[in-house]
Amino acid sequence: MDVVRVMEALAEQGVTVLFKADAERMRDGVKPWTFVASGNPFREDLLVRTDAVSVEACLDACLPRLREFGLVIPE
Known part of the structure; x- marks a missing residue:
């Protein structure tokens, strides 16, 4: 998948996206x-977030939730 x-x-649909790699957690082997x-189309207090062992695991957890909000996400 092309991240x-x-x-x-x-972003084109109004969503702010952040990917982060945490050096301390990486060193400790913890997600x-x-x-x-x-952002849009979420309410102000709602966000989709996960911590995972890999970028792919993050996407596997979050992309289905984002699609439930009606967002179009390329494969």
Whole structure:
């Protein structure tokens, strides 16, 4: 999956997307990747977030939830 393409598609639909790799958690072997999506079409207090062992695991957890909000996400 093209992560940049996914992030661009979400941004074009008004969603702010953040991917983070945490050096301390990576060193400790504890879910070092974080994915956060917020903004339109979510309510102000709602966001989609997960911490996972890989970028792919983040996407596997969050993309179905984002699709439930009606967002179009490339494969």
